Amino acid sequence: MDAKEIKQGRIYSELSHLIRLISPPEEYEEEAAHWCGVLRDKLGQGRHTILELGVGGGHNLSHLTFEFDAVAVDISEAMLKECRKLNPGVELHLGDMRSVRLGKKFAAVLIHDAINYMLNEADLLAAFKTAAAHLNPGGIFITSPERFVETLLLPSVEHATHLNGETQLTYVEYTYDPGRKDSTVETIMFYLIHRPGGLRIEKDRHVTGVFNRETWFRLMEEAGFSVEVRSYELKNWNRPYELFIGVLR
Numbered sequence: 695m696d697a698k699e700i701k702q703g704r705i706y707s708e709l710s711h712l713i714r715l716i717s718p719p720e721e722y723e724e725e726a727a728h729w730c731g732v733l734r735d736k737l738g739q740g741r742h743t744i745l746e747l748g749v750g751g752g753h754n755l756s757h758l759t760f761e762f763d764a765v766a767v768d769i770s771e772a773m774l775k776e777c778r779k780l781n782p783g784v785e786l787h788l789g790d791m792r793s794v795r796l797g798k799k800f801a802a803v804l805i806h807d808a809i810n811y812m813l814n815e816a817d818l819l820a821a822f823k824t825a826a827a828h829l830n831p832g833g834i835f836i837t838s839p840e841r842f843v844e845t846l847l848l849p850s851v852e853h854a855t856h857l858n859g860e861t862q863l864t865y866v867e868y869t870y871d872p873g874r875k876d877s878t879v880e881t882i883m884f885y886l887i888h889r890p891g892g893l894r895i896e897k898d899r900h901v902t903g904v905f906n907r908e909t910w911f912r913l914m915e916e917a918g919f920s921v922e923v924r925s926y927e928l929k930n931w932n933r934p935y936e937l938f939i940g941v942l943r
């Protein structure tokens with residue numbers, strides 16, 4: 695079977711009910727604590743309003759809503775449905791992070807791993823401009839690039855197993871360079887769903903963007919941000935975990 699025959703982004707559509715088994719919200723606690731730390735550091739005390747673009751199931755966000763009032767956007771109706779179950783108090787909007795305009799300003803805008811779905815410089819810049827459009831000068835934008843061209847080591851394989859009741863889900867994730875000579879890489883996912891009745895296997899495909907570090911800085915600057923980077927160690931993360939923080943000029 696050719697990889698191109700695997701339908702893209704199934705986990706955000708017909709397989710969205712598996713999202714909590716693939717990436718359990720409780721596993722985001724450590725990561726979210728760093729986002730919270732930056733927000734507190736930059737915004738000070740108080741119940742500030744935050745906007746997350748590409749919220750997905752809202753797993754990272756679920757650890758921030760105790761302290762902040764959140765609004766969130768995603769391009770997938772199925773993911774908004776999942777997010778609503780986990781984050782009932784969050785105002786949700788269907789929209790594309792490259793173009794959505796809610797007509798409101800926030801103290802901070804967050805784009806977590808959804809930023810990976812920006813496939814070229816124009817997309818990345820458009821997402822940064824959306825963040826800027828929802829902030830006043832001095833407002834904070836936080837994002838977390840996962841891969842850089844300079845440190846890309848492919849192919850890479852990751853896997854994990856999670857259990858919920860009688861359902862055990864193992865995913866195997868293979869990321870490779872399909873040789874497109876553009877700023878994208880491709881990930882093939884296998885979801886092995888083991889229930890008492892037997893083992894079901896689903897396949898999925900994700901195309902994501904990879905850029906130079908310099909490109910991230912340049913495009914964030916172009917969107918109006920002064921940029922700083924903070925690095926962290928995460929327990930289950932085998933590379934440095936970095937937050938890129940933009941302050942709107």
Ligand SMILES: C[S@@+](CC[C@H](N)C(=O)[O-])C[C@H]1O[C@@H](n2cnc3c(N)ncnc32)[C@H](O)[C@@H]1O
Pocket residue numbers: 706722747748749750751752753754755767768769770773789790791792806807808811
């Ligand atoms: C990995 S999930 C986000 C998970 C989230 N960080 C969490 O903690 O649960 C990526 C999300 O990005 C969304 N997405 C992809 N492209 C988008 C776009 N152009 N605009 C808005 N959302 C987008 C997908 O629908 C998906 O829900």
